[in-house]
Amino acid sequence: xxxxxxxxxxxxxxxxxxxxxxxxxxxxxxxxxxxxxxxxxxxxxxxxxxxxxxxxxxxxxxxxxxxxxxxxxxxxxxxxxxxxxxxxxxxxxxxxxxxxxxxxxxxxxxxxxxxxxxxxxxxxxxxxxxxxxxxxxxxxxxxxxxxxxxxxxxxxxxxxxxxxxxxxxxxxxxxxxxxxxxxxxxxxxxxxxxxxxxxxxxxxxxxxxxxxxxxxxxxxxxxxxxxxxxxxxxxxxxxxxxxxxxxxxxxxxxxxxxxxxxxxxxxxxxxxxxxxxxxxxxxxxxxxxxxxxxxxxxxxxxxxxxxxxxxxxxxxxxxxxxxxxxxxxxxxxxxxx
Amino acid sequence: xxxxxxxxxxxxxxxxxxxxxxxxxxxxxxxxxxxxxxxxxxxxxxxxxxxxxxxxxxxxxxxxxxxxxxxxxxxxxxxxxxxxxxxxxxxxxxxxxxxxxxxxxxxxxxxxxxxxxxxxxxxxxxxxxxxxxxxxxxxxxxxxxxxxxxxxxxxxxxxxxxxxxxxxxxxxxxxxxxxxxxxxxxxxxxxxxxxxxxxxxxxxxxxxxxxxxxxxxxxxxxxxxxxxxxxxxxxxxxxxxxxxxxxxxxxxxxxxxxxxxxxxxxxxxxxxxxxxxxxxxxxxxxxxxxxxxxxxxxxxxxxxxxxxxxxxxxxxxxxxxxxxxxxxxxxxxxxxx
Numbered sequence: 001x002x003x004x005x006x007x008x009x010x011x012x013x014x015x016x017x018x019x020x021x022x023x024x025x026x027x028x029x030x031x032x033x034x035x036x037x038x039x040x041x042x043x044x045x046x047x048x049x050x051x052x053x054x055x056x057x058x059x060x061x062x063x064x065x066x067x068x069x070x071x072x073x074x075x076x077x078x079x080x081x082x083x084x085x086x087x088x089x090x091x092x093x094x095x096x097x098x099x100x101x102x103x104x105x106x107x108x109x110x111x112x113x114x115x116x117x118x119x120x121x122x123x124x125x126x127x128x129x130x131x132x133x134x135x136x137x138x139x140x141x142x143x144x145x146x147x148x149x150x151x152x153x154x155x156x157x158x159x160x161x162x163x164x165x166x167x168x169x170x171x172x173x174x175x176x177x178x179x180x181x182x183x184x185x186x187x188x189x190x191x192x193x194x195x196x197x198x199x200x201x202x203x204x205x206x207x208x209x210x211x212x213x214x215x216x217x218x219x220x221x222x223x224x225x226x227x228x229x230x231x232x233x234x235x236x237x238x239x240x241x242x243x244x245x246x247x248x249x250x251x252x253x254x255x256x257x258x259x260x261x262x263x264x265x266x267x268x269x270x271x272x273x274x275x276x277x278x279x280x281x282x283x284x285x286x287x288x289x290x291x292x293x294x295x296x297x298x299x300x301x302x303x304x305x306x307x308x309x310x311x312x313x314x315x316x317x318x319x320x321x322x323x324x325x326x327x328x329x330x331x332x333x334x335x336x337x
Numbered sequence: 338x339x340x341x342x343x344x345x346x347x348x349x350x351x352x353x354x355x356x357x358x359x360x361x362x363x364x365x366x367x368x369x370x371x372x373x374x375x376x377x378x379x380x381x382x383x384x385x386x387x388x389x390x391x392x393x394x395x396x397x398x399x400x401x402x403x404x405x406x407x408x409x410x411x412x413x414x415x416x417x418x419x420x421x422x423x424x425x426x427x428x429x430x431x432x433x434x435x436x437x438x439x440x441x442x443x444x445x446x447x448x449x450x451x452x453x454x455x456x457x458x459x460x461x462x463x464x465x466x467x468x469x470x471x472x473x474x475x476x477x478x479x480x481x482x483x484x485x486x487x488x489x490x491x492x493x494x495x496x497x498x499x500x501x502x503x504x505x506x507x508x509x510x511x512x513x514x515x516x517x518x519x520x521x522x523x524x525x526x527x528x529x530x531x532x533x534x535x536x537x538x539x540x541x542x543x544x545x546x547x548x549x550x551x552x553x554x555x556x557x558x559x560x561x562x563x564x565x566x567x568x569x570x571x572x573x574x575x576x577x578x579x580x581x582x583x584x585x586x587x588x589x590x591x592x593x594x595x596x597x598x599x600x601x602x603x604x605x606x607x608x609x610x611x612x613x614x615x616x617x618x619x620x621x622x623x624x625x626x627x628x629x630x631x632x633x634x635x636x637x638x639x640x641x642x643x644x645x646x647x648x649x650x651x652x653x654x655x656x657x658x659x660x661x662x663x664x665x666x667x668x669x670x671x672x673x674x
Contacts, residue, residue, distance in 0.1 A: 058571075058605050225596070257594045
């Protein structure tokens with residue numbers, strides 16, 4: 001049997017356990033060209049929250065009853081596809097289930113054993129690392145000595161973005177909630193970490209950026225964006241990667257609209273803000289690997305994975321993640337490697 | 338005597354005649370290294386409105402009693418500077434006065450007679466043309482077949498930006514107020530012009546952009562920005578050049594804040610918004626001239642100048658400009674050429 005976690009009801013704001021349902025399905029037979037794979041790790045990502053809404057976005061929403069989407073590492077246990085053989089490890093969008101059936105048209109990336117443990121393909125050498133790399137390389141383009149700020153710095157993308165900025169010679173300042181996250185970020189090489197959960201957040205951020213901010217790697221939006229914005233220097237860049245403050249709300253703010261003030265500030269200070277997604281740049285994954293994998297293998301970049309055992313724990317771990325309680329790359333281990 | 342128009346009081350919202358005062362000063366004596374120049378044309382520009390506020394911006398505010406700032410074309414009538422001689426025509430920031438004294442440290446650009454009538458140095462071959470060129474070239478980077486929208490398209494910068502976009506192969510849509518402006522923009526080669534003063538503005542803009550908007554040259558902000566934003570395509574670019582909607586107000590909107598929605602839209606659609614100013618790119622003025630002057634001299638780009646005679650008319654013409662009543666490059670002719 002195949003244990004699966006499906007979308008039971010759509011969340012209104014923060015997801016709850018009733019949004020998810022565990023179901024058992026018979027293990028499917030595979031036909032010519034297909035592969036049966038056993039999930040080892042499944043990746044829990046903030047973007048999944050958007051797919052739980054019944055609203056069009058850059059990807060179609062999940063349907064009720066559909067297996068929760070997500071990337072993962074699987075081991076092929078049966079192959080009727082000449083390109084793959086049993087025992088191979090692959091990355092695919094397997095979803096929150098024990099087994100998946102894939103065919104040639106699905107995204108399947110065979111893992112390169114020279115790149116260290118397979119779990120890296122979900123974090124530092126996978127989509128989060130690629131996202132961090134693109135935002136820093138293409139949008140931030142930071143010069144040595146510049147100040148880079150990263151919000152949700154203890155998240156899967158944020159911690160890598162800050163580490164890459166540090167390798168480029170930036171003064172790197174993380175924004176995160178709580179002492180534990182800040183402690184770990186300083187171990188990873190961030191120069192400063194500002195705790196956004198404290199009442200003196202704005203003052204602390206200003207003190208941590210005495211020369212203003214040249215590059216802001218934005219994963220949060222909302223009040224954090226507003227706190228950062230006045231500190232942005234002339235000719236600063238904002239890589240707009242995530243909006244964690246907006247994922248769990250559909251409410252408008254009750255404050256007056258400041259869009260015009262923001263645009264006026266962008267004009268006066270010649271600020272660049274750019275949204276980006278890895279899906280536009282899949283042709284550059286090899287370039288990313290050729291730059292970032294050596295840094296990782298030489299110990300210049302460190303991975304930060306938080307692994308929880310058991311597929312049945314995925315809903316609660318995802319709820320914690322949405323509530324800012326998780327750290328690093330959030331992964332569920334479904335089966336032993 | 339030297340007739341000057343000085344800042345008499347700071348405007349609260351739209352400027353009024355009482356903000357300005359005409360004064361007569363004795364013609365100054367010049368000393369070694371200096372030049373006495375007679376103003377021929379003075380340029381009236383929206384950015385001057387910002388300098389009338391007592392607030393720091395990218396340039397210091399004007400002082401009460403100071404001659405109103407502005408670029409212009411002057412003829413040198415006396416020179417104690419070996420680099421310049423009487424009779425030469427120059428561009429400088431002469432301000433709203435009949436005569437100005439300049440020295441080597443002031444910006445002075447000798448006009449090149451091969452580039453057509455000197456008035457061009459205030460418009461198509463001057464700061465407005467350079468601004469349009471930078472926004473299109475550096476930020477918009479439009480490809481043939483893309484849709485470009487320009488707000489305040491009947492303004493000095495907007496009409497040139499649209500014409501350059503058209504030369505790059507874009508479908509070019511102007512936004513302007515009133516039939517006269519729209520008529521002229523279509524004569525200049527715009528494919529469509531949408532009248533923002535009509536109640537069906539949003540519907541008309543949507544109809545004029547059936548494939549959405551790939552590049553938005555923004556001179557307005559406010560409601561026009563809000564109307565354009567939903568039509569911006571995936572990977573579209575916004576060159577943030579001006580905010581005419583905000584120059585004459587210091588009021589916040591009374592609508593709820595949509596900053597987060599805007600950032601979320603920028604992320605989902607991978608939109609780039611970038612503020613820019615010519616002052617960061619003065620090293621590229623020669624490049625601009627080498628590209629745009631031939632277009633102008635070959636008749637591929639057309640100038641659009643609105644000239645009013647008499648320095649005493651400058652305050653009313655500027656008030657009209659702030660109220661959206663002027664067209665093209667707004668110029669006061671102070672003396673005959």
